[in-house]
Amino acid sequence: MFALYITHPQVRIDPDVAVPKWGLSDIGSARARLAAESAWAGQLRRIISSNEVKAIETANILASASGVPVEIVEGMHENDRSATGFLPPPEFEMAADWFFAHPHDSFRGWERAIDAQTRIVSKVEAILAEHDPQAPIAFIGHGGVGTLLKCHIAGRPIARQGDQPAGGGNLFCFDLANRAISCDWTPMESWKGESRKG
Template identity: 70%
Template structure:
């Protein structure tokens, strides 16, 4: 039995709105809707989401396929970058490179990668310990902490080269029985399923 970690797809970038409150763009909604039409989306038994707007919106679209209620869990959000506020895309990419390259240090007040990794691993493990192998489960969240979780589960060092491709809306799968990796980053709307 597999678990999925799904990252939200494209968002509406609103510099005057706190990043955790950004919602999906039209393209992001379209991609999530396409993924919800896949057979795998109908087989999910639980959908867990970060409390950030873009993740909740993605999870709600996916939940429509299986008639599930989204479980919003505190502490599953993206790495805390509030110390710098909004960074234009080019500067953000440079900051993200630094974040992954220096996992035990803080980029200008950001949550350290090792701390964000410990947080997301602890939340996912707590949920899975309760869930057991009761059926496919999906976690909907963010690229940074998703990559940190993937590095932990796949036995990889923290590094940006393990990050998802493109603008989000990807997933990876891992086995519930032993938490081993089963599928690397794949676009959510093209994944073939369980």
């Protein structure tokens, strides 16, 4: 059976609000609602969310399809970038490039990529250790730590080459039985679900 890691879609950017408090934009909400209409959304038996507003909003929309409660788990947040606060998009992209290219170092006080990876992997593994492998599950979170998780599951070094496409609202799928990635980053509203059982 499958597990999904889903990143929140587009957000309402407000430089005067702390990034973890940002909510979804109208486009992001619309995309999440479209994804909730997919057959796979109704199959979910657990939905685990980061404690950031944009992730919770995404999770609640997806949960409307299956009726399962959203479980908010501390420690699944995006890599901590509070040391710099909001960075304009061009500057942020350069910072993100550096973050992934130097996983054992901190960019101007940011959480190191290696530490963020250890954190997200430990949280996901703890949840899956007591999860029914026959029950589809989705983790709702963020592009940075999602990429770090994907690198770990794939057995690859930390690198931005594994990052999601721009815009957010993407998912990757992995098998609960063998932890093999079965679907690379795909827009959440476009994914058709697993093509096989198991």
